Amino acid sequence: MPRQGSRRIRAVVRGVASPFNGVLKPPGDKSISHRALIFASLCEGVSKLSGLSFGQDVVATYNVLSKLGVNVSRDSVDHTLLTVHGEGPWSYKEPSDILEVENSGTLLRLMTGVLSGTNGHFVLTGDSSIVKRPMLRVVAPLREMGARIDGRQDGALAPISIRGSRLKGTKLDTKVPSAQVKSALLLAGLFAEGSTHVRERVRTRSHTEEFLAYLDIDHRSENQGGGREVVVHGLTSAPKPFNLSIPADPSQAAFFIGGALIAPGSEVTFKNLYLGEGRDAYLSVLRRMGANLDESRHVSDVFSSGDLKVSYSNLVATEIHQGEVPALIDEVPILATVACFAEGKTVFHGIEELRTKESDRVVTTTEMLRRFGARVESDDSTLTVYGDTTFSPKPCNVQSHGDHRIAMCAAIMATRVNGDTEIEDFNCVETSYNNFLGDLTRLWHGETFIA
Ligand code: S3P
Numbered sequence: 246m247p248r249q250g251s252r253r254i255r256a257v258v259r260g261v262a263s264p265f266n267g268v269l270k271p272p273g274d275k276s277i278s279h280r281a282l283i284f285a286s287l288c289e290g291v292s293k294l295s296g297l298s299f300g301q302d303v304v305a306t307y308n309v310l311s312k313l314g315v316n317v318s319r320d321s322v323d324h325t326l327l328t329v330h331g332e333g334p335w336s337y338k339e340p341s342d343i344l345e346v347e348n349s350g351t352l353l354r355l356m357t358g359v360l361s362g363t364n365g366h367f368v369l370t371g372d373s374s375i376v377k378r379p380m381l382r383v384v385a386p387l388r389e390m391g392a393r394i395d396g397r398q399d400g401a402l403a404p405i406s407i408r409g410s411r412l413k414g415t416k417l418d419t420k421v422p423s424a425q426v427k428s429a430l431l432l433a434g435l436f437a438e439g440s441t442h443v444r445e446r447v448r449t450r451s452h453t454e455e456f457l458a459y460l461d462i463d464h465r466s467e468n469q470g471g472g473r474e475v476v477v478h479g480l481t482s483a484p485k486p487f488n489l490s491i492p493a494d495p496s497q498a499a500f501f502i503g504g505a506l507i508a509p510g511s512e513v514t515f516k517n518l519y520l521g522e523g524r525d526a527y528l529s530v531l532r533r534m535g536a537n538l539d540e541s542r543h544v545s546d547v548f549s550s551g552d553l554k555v556s557y558s559n560l561v562a563t564e565i566h567q568g569e570v571p572a573l574i575d576e577v578p579i580l581a582t583v584a585c586f587a588e589g590k591t592v593f594h595g596i597e598e599l600r601t602k603e604s605d606r607v608v609t610t611t612e613m614l615r616r617f618g619a620r621v622e623s624d625d626s627t628l629t630v631y632g633d634t635t636f637s638p639k640p641c642n643v644q645s646h647g648d649h650r651i652a653m654c655a656a657i658m659a660t661r662v663n664g665d666t667e668i669e670d671f672n673c674v675e676t677s678y679n680n681f682l683g684d685l686t687r688l689w690h691g692e693t694f695i696a
Contacts, residue, residue: 254695287359288483292487361390382423
């Protein structure tokens with residue numbers, strides 16, 4: 246799958262006082278899409294995936310698997326349909342080239358886990374943001390399992406070089422609450438001799454555990470207080486292939502949910518959103534703020550999903566506690582954007598993990614909101630927004646810092662501006678949402694263009 250254009254573009258959003266109306270099915274869930282591809286490549290036989298995200302992050306997973314010799318083919322008309330001809334967990338070929346994860350931290354961390362126990366030498370690297378993202382959180386516990394991994398600063402930073410080796414099952418505690426770290430260790434555990442125990446103090450999103458259950462892979466997952474322990478055993482045979490329809494991404498819906506909540510007269514229905522544990526916590530925060538959210542859940546035995554109707558709401562401020570953060574980590578920037586329109590002081594506590602994302606999101610969220618005239622304060626681990634229901638953001642020029650979520654938050658804020666907002670490096674939204682501007686214009690009826 247060829248890389249999409251990497252030229253830098255500036256988007257202009259011309260604010261008009263119009264509501265958000267209509268129905269939206271956002272792109273397939275990104276976390277589930279990555280895992281669906283990786284797990285399908287470990288199965289023996291043909292898996293069919295539909296509703297996949299085709300943002301650049303997931304395309305990178307597709308490309309990495311292809312370089313490892315996995316036969317993956319995409320429907321030439323509907324890019325969300327994919328067929329994976331898996332040849333089992335021991336079938337990856339040593340690639341003749343480096344593996345490019347581009348902007349995807351999830352891909353980098355998950356494949357570091359998988360490749361640690363796979364025969365061959367592999368080098369993983371990515372763009373200018375990926376080479377700054379912390380890797381020791383994954384590399385150190387993998388080394389305890391016997392992995393041979395190197396990288397810049399003794400394995401703390403990509404490029405990461407892996408010499409696949411025999412791993413041994415180990416008892417591990419994750420040092421930071423991170424689904425990427427937990428998933429990397431569990432995936433490595435599938436290639437290890439014996440049992441791998443992964444314990445997290447705060448529960449993080451559970452898609453890897455969902456796939457283990459869905460594919461009948463022997464494992465145990467147990468909630469312990471606010472945390473969880475998951476135990477996996479080295480695979481002795483290939484899992485069976487599967488056909489999966491991937492639900493829509495709640496983290497992508499979050500931008501338009503935010504837009505509808507702050508624009509008087511809005512009403513938008515979101516179809517088939519993933520609503521499982523670990524991803525819907527931001528909806529609870531919005532409910533606390535007084536958001537009108539009407540949810541109807543579908544019955545499903547795999548990935549919980551449902552429809553959600555959202556309408557304009559008079560919002561009030563709230564406090565987001567440290568323990569809530571892992572389950573809404575990707576939604577902090579849009580919650581902060583919405584909080585500018587909520588009466589009172591909204592405080593996000595314990596958000597230091599936000600500093601390790603595609604950009605330092607404590608800094609870039611603060612800077613972006615201030616450009617619009619919002620009153621925001623932040624330090625190492627706290628973000629405070631002083632909101633006002635009559636807040637009227639001002640026209641400005643905003644840097645996305647190449648971070649898709651910052652760019653999309655800026656576009657939503659820009660819909661409430663009386664005038665033009667310029668958003669730099671807007672093409673980074675393709676990381677996760679190819680047709681973001683198209684969906685924005687369709688739901689909001691305002692004017693957007695590329696300058
Ligand atoms: C993800 C986990 C989260 C999230 C990322 C996707 C995943 O990262 O920020 O966008 O798919 O496991 P951490 O759990 O490492 O914070």
